[in-house]
Amino acid sequence: MSTSERPVILRNLRNYLTFLKDYGFSGIPSDSDIVLKLQPNTNKATLSTSNNEGPTKMKATKSITKKINISIEKVREALGDCNRCDLHKNRKTIVFGSGNPHAELVFVGEAPGADEDEQGFPFVGRAGKKLTEIIEKGMNLDREKDTYICNIVKCRPPSNRDPKSNEIESCNPFLIKQLQAIKPKAIVALGKPAASTLLGRTVPIMKERGNWYQYEGIPLMLTLHPAYLLRAYTLENRRNVMSDMHKVLAKLKE
Numbered sequence: 001m002s003t004s005e006r007p008v009i010l011r012n013l014r015n016y017l018t019f020l021k022d023y024g025f026s027g028i029p030s031d032s033d034i035v036l037k038l039q040p041n042t043n044k045a046t047l048s049t050s051n052n053e054g055p056t057k058m059k060a061t062k063s064i065t066k067k068i069n070i071s072i073e074k075v076r077e078a079l080g081d082c083n084r085c086d087l088h089k090n091r092k093t094i095v096f097g098s099g100n101p102h103a104e105l106v107f108v109g110e111a112p113g114a115d116e117d118e119q120g121f122p123f124v125g126r127a128g129k130k131l132t133e134i135i136e137k138g139m140n141l142d143r144e145k146d147t148y149i150c151n152i153v154k155c156r157p158p159s160n161r162d163p164k165s166n167e168i169e170s171c172n173p174f175l176i177k178q179l180q181a182i183k184p185k186a187i188v189a190l191g192k193p194a195a196s197t198l199l200g201r202t203v204p205i206m207k208e209r210g211n212w213y214q215y216e217g218i219p220l221m222l223t224l225h226p227a228y229l230l231r232a233y234t235l236e237n238r239r240n241v242m243s244d245m246h247k248v249l250a251k252l253k254e
């Protein structure tokens with residue numbers, strides 16, 4: 001390690017340890033054989049794990065993703081000034097998605113809230129800050145460069161109610177096309193509505209989180225929504241989310 005790299009590495013390490021402490025760890029987690037590897041050239045810490053990923057449940061789906069070439073810009077263009085469902089009536093902006101359109105990792109949430117509707121970007125409110133913390137401190141990835149983030153519906157439901165099934169259905173073709181355009185190595189569904197939409201069935205998220213599924217041939221991890229995590233900020237929930245994210249990091253390294 002050169003002298004100039006030392007402050008960066010120490011800062012990354014301190015951030016990571018602070019984060020682990022906040023998430024209830026009293027040391028580097030060893031229950032999934034996680035090993036912290038510092039990479040001075042990229043200023044990144046990566047996690048490698050053994051293949052201890054718990055039960056794997058794969059849904060039989062046809063893998064069409066690789067065969068479709070479409071750009072994210074074309075998908076946005078096709079969405080246009082959308083009025084395909086009633087959510088267009090109260091929205092200020094369409095919150096299409098943000099991040100790297102070539103990212104290996106995509107997070108899919110539920111719907112924009114007030115802050116997102118105002119600013120036009122997903123996950124910029126309190127839950128967004130929590131997600132950014134999980135990505136940047138917990139996974140040591142760069143939110144903008146290493147991930148892409150979007151929701152199952154692109155317009156804010158009034159009073160932040162749950163999106164209705166017909167609204168999800170209207171917006172779903174654009175979510176599918178987004179994922180086809182990005183072709184990520186892994187997808188993370190944040191919370192029950194996103195998990196249920198991607199798997200096409202009602203998902204009991206507390207029971208099924210932490211397991212791998214497949215979406216159109218792409219590994220899909222289910223985890224808790226950061227807004228839920230904020231509401232139920234228990235040690236168990238925080239540890240569970242981090243455990244899920246460690247599995248995702250391991251998958252990205254395969």
Ligand code: SF4
Pocket residue numbers: 079082083084085086087088094153154155167170171
């Ligand atoms: S939620 Fe989706 S389908 Fe509905 S109006 Fe917004 S962009 Fe269109």
